[in-house]
Amino acid sequence: MRTSRRRAVIPLRALSLLLGMVLATILNGPPAATAAPATARQPGPGTDYATDDPFTSARTAWWRQDRFGMFIHFGAYSQLEGEYRRADGTVCRDAEWIKRNCQIPVDEYEDAAQDFNPASFDAEAIVKAAKDAGQRYIVITSKHHDGYAMWPTKQNGWNLRDHSSFDQRRDILAELKSAADAAGIKLGFYYSIWDWHDPDFADPATFPRYEKRMYAQLKELVDNYHPALLWFDGEWDADDPTNRWSAQDGERLQTYLHGLDPDLITNNRVGKRRVVDGDYGTPEQEIPDAPVDGQLWESCMTLNGHWGFAAYDQDWKSPTTLTRNLLDIASRGGNYLLNVGPDRLGRVPQPSVDRLREIGSWLRTSGQGRAVYGAGATGLVDEPSWGAVSRSGNRLYASVTSWPAAGQPLHLTAKAPFTVTGARVLGSGQRVGVAKAGDGFDLTPAGGPVGDIASVIELTVEPAPAAPQGRGQGLREEVFANETFTGPPAVTRTDPTVNHTWRFSGSPAADVPADHFGVRWTGYLQPRHSETYTLSAVSDDTARVWIDGRLVIDATTPHGPQVDKATVALRAGHRHAIRIEYTEQTGEAHMKLLWSSPGVPQQIVPRAQLYTP
Numbered sequence: 001m002r003t004s005r006r007r008a009v010i011p012l013r014a015l016s017l018l019l020g021m022v023l024a025t026i027l028n029g030p031p032a033a034t035a036a037p038a039t040a041r042q043p044g045p046g047t048d049y050a051t052d053d054p055f056t057s058a059r060t061a062w063w064r065q066d067r068f069g070m071f072i073h074f075g076a077y078s079q080l081e082g083e084y085r086r087a088d089g090t091v092c093r094d095a096e097w098i099k100r101n102c103q104i105p106v107d108e109y110e111d112a113a114q115d116f117n118p119a120s121f122d123a124e125a126i127v128k129a130a131k132d133a134g135q136r137y138i139v140i141t142s143k144h145h146d147g148y149a150m151w152p153t154k155q156n157g158w159n160l161r162d163h164s165s166f167d168q169r170r171d172i173l174a175e176l177k178s179a180a181d182a183a184g185i186k187l188g189f190y191y192s193i194w195d196w197h198d199p200d201f202a203d204p205a206t207f208p209r210y211e212k213r214m215y216a217q218l219k220e221l222v223d224n225y226h227p228a229l230l231w232f233d234g235e236w237d238a239d240d241p242t243n244r245w246s247a248q249d250g251e252r253l254q255t256y257l258h259g260l261d262p263d264l265i266t267n268n269r270v271g272k273r274r275v276v277d278g279d280y281g282t283p284e285q286e287i288p289d290a291p292v293d294g295q296l297w298e299s300c301m302t303l304n305g306h307w308g309f310a311a312y313d314q315d316w317k318s319p320t321t322l323t324r325n326l327l328d329i330a331s332r333g334g335n336y337l338l339n340v341g342p343d344r345l346g347r348v349p350q351p352s353v354d355r356l357r358e359i360g361s362w363l364r365t366s367g368q369g370r371a372v373y374g375a376g377a378t379g380l381v382d383e384p385s386w387g388a389v390s391r392s393g394n395r396l397y398a399s400v401t402s403w404p405a406a407g408q409p410l411h412l413t414a415k416a417p418f419t420v421t422g423a424r425v426l427g428s429g430q431r432v433g434v435a436k437a438g439d440g441f442d443l444t445p446a447g448g449p450v451g452d453i454a455s456v457i458e459l460t461v462e463p464a465p466a467a468p469q470g471r472g473q474g475l476r477e478e479v480f481a482n483e484t485f486t487g488p489p490a491v492t493r494t495d496p497t498v499n500h501t502w503r504f505s506g507s508p509a510a511d512v513p514a515d516h517f518g519v520r521w522t523g524y525l526q527p528r529h530s531e532t533y534t535l536s537a538v539s540d541d542t543a544r545v546w547i548d549g550r551l552v553i554d555a556t557t558p559h560g561p562q563v564d565k566a567t568v569a570l571r572a573g574h575r576h577a578i579r580i581e582y583t584e585q586t587g588e589a590h591m592k593l594l595w596s597s598p599g600v601p602q603q604i605v606p607r608a609q610l611y612t613p
C-alpha cells in the first residue's frame with residue numbers, strides 16, 4: 001500500500017512547481033496565443049469541415065483495418081497504486097481518479113508525484129505485449145484529468161520531467177513512439193480536456209489561458225511525437241473544477257488539430273461525444289448490439305475493473321470473454337481498445353500480459369485473426385445466437401462460440417440472396433455441410449470445435465451479381481440564403497456527395513451566412529445491388545428525403561445533430577429519383593447522407609452512384 005510521505009519541504013515543493021512555471025515562462029515566454037497554422041481551414045461562411053468519409057477514406061484505413069488496440073492508463077496516480085491512507089489511518093481506494101475520489105490534498109498529491117519514478121517502464125516490453133496480443137495500435141494517456149503531463153511539456157512544471165523522481169534524461173512517450181514505430185504499431189495519445197490541477201481551468205474568465213496552454217501542449221505532442229491519433233476525454237459538463245467544454249470549443253480544437261496534421265484521427269470526445277464530433281464514437285465498458293449509425297466506433301474496456309493500476313483489483317476478465325468481445329465488436333464493424341494500467345514502476349501487471357497473450361495466440365492460430373483484421377459487419381446474415389459473423393470481401397467468418405451437438409446444424413438467416421461456394425473450419429480438416437434451409441443456410445460441421453474460445457467457419461460466398469460501378473458526378477445542389485427555398489438559389493452546382501460539416505461558423509458558400517440557409521439536392525441514386533437499403537441522414541437542424549417521390553425521411557422538427565433512417569427497396573442499376581431538403585436555422589449545421597445494405601457496408605453515398613437530374 002503506498003501512502004504519500006509528507007515532507008517538511010512543502011514550501012520547496014510549491015516553490016519547485018512555481019519555479020517550473022516561471023522557468024517555462026522565462027524560456028518560452030507566456031503561453032503564446034497559439035495561432036492556428038496557415039493550413040487550417042479559416043472559420044467562417046464557406047467553410048465545410050468535412051474532409052472525407054471516415055468510413056472509406058485513406059486517412060482512416062489503418063484504423064479500420066487494425067481493429068484491436070492497447071489502451072494504457074499511466075500517470076502520477078499510478079504512484080499510489082490504487083490506495084491512499086488518510087492521516088486518520090483509513091484507506092481510500094481508487095485508481096486514476098484517486099486524487100478526487102479520495103479527496104487527497106493538492107500538496108500531498110504533488111508529493112506523491114514527486115516520488116513517482118517509473119524506472120522500470122520498458123517501451124519495448126510494452127510494445128511486445130501489444131504485438132503478442134495482436135493489438136495493432138496503442139493509445140497512452142499523455143495527460144489525464146489530474147493534469148500531470150507524461151512528457152517534458154514546456155507549458156508548466158507539472159509533468160514527469162519536472163516533477164518526479166524519474167531520470168530526467170528519459171522521455172517515455174519518445175521511447176514508446178520509437179518502439180511502436182520499430183514494431184509497425186500506430187501510436188496515439190489520450191488527452192484529458194478537463195484539468196483538475198491547472199488554476200486557470202475552472203474560471204471562465206481564465207479558461208482561455210488554460211486553453212492556450214492546452215493547444216500548446218497538443219502542438220508539442222503532434223510536433224514532437226507525430227501521433228496517428230488523439231483520444232480526447234474529459235469533455236463532459238462537470239464541477240470541481242467546473243467544466244463547460246462546448247461544441248464550439250470542439251469545433252475550434254478540431255480545426256486547429258486539422259491544421260497541425262490533416263491525417264490525424266480523433267475520437268468524438270474532442271467535442272461533446274456526438275455523432276458529428278471527431279471520426280468515431282467511443283462506447284465505454286460496453287459493446288453496442290449492432291453497427292452504430294452514422295459514425296465509426298470503438299469500444300474501450302478494462303481488463304479488470306480499473307483503468308489505472310489498482311493493486312487490490314485482481315478481478316481479471318478471462319481470455320475467452322475478452323476474445324469473444326473482440327469477435328462481437330469486429331462483427332458489428334467496431335474497434336476494441338483494451339486497457340492496461342502499469343504500476344508505479346511502469347510495469348504492466350503480469351495477469352494483463354498473460355490474458356493479452358492468450359488473445360493474440362487465438363488470433364494467430366490457423367489464421368483466425370481474419371475474422372477480425374480488416375473484417376467488419378455483414379448485412380448478408382443476421383447475427384446468430386451461437387456466435388458472431390464478420391465479413392471481409394467475399395468471405396464470411398462465422399466465429400462459433402456454442403458448437404452444435406454432433407450432426408446438428410448451425411443456422412444462418414440470410415438477409416439477401418447469396419450462394420455459399422466453400423466452407424471450412426480454420427484449423428481443422430473436417431467437412432462442413434452447407435444446405436439451403438428456410439430463410440438461410442444450415443452449416444453442419446462433421447467434427448468438433450477446435451478450441452474453447454471460438455471456432456471459425458470460413459464461408460466463401462457469392463452475393464447476387466452487382467450492377468457495374470456507376471459513372472455519376474453527384475447531385476444538383478441549390479443553396480438558398482433562407483430556410484424556405486424561396487427566390488432564386490444563391491448557388492447552384494453539382495455536389496459530389498452529401499457530406500457536410502459546416503458546424504457553427506461554416507456554410508455552403510462564402511456569401512451564404514452561417515445561419516438561416518437551406519439546401520436542396522436533386523437527381524438520381526443508382527444502387528449496385530437489388531436490395532433493401534438503409535438511408536441515414538445525419539443532420540442539424542432539419543432534413544427531408546424523398547425517394548421516387550415518396551417522403552422517406554421527415555425530420556422537420558429542428559434538432560441538434562441526429563441520425564434519421566429509412567429503409568427503401570432499390571433496384572441494381574436503376575436510377576431512383578432522390579430529393580433532399582435541408583435547413584439550418586441557427587447554431588450548428590450538419591448534413592450527411594449515408595447508405596448501407598446487405599451488400600454495402602455503411603458509408604457516405606458515393607459520388608459514382610449519384611447523378612444530376
Ligand code: FHN
Nearest residue numbers: 073096097233234284300307
Ligand atoms: O474519467 C475517465 C476515466 O478515468 C477513463 O480515462 C475512461 C477511459 O475512457 N474515460 C473517462 C470516463 O469516461
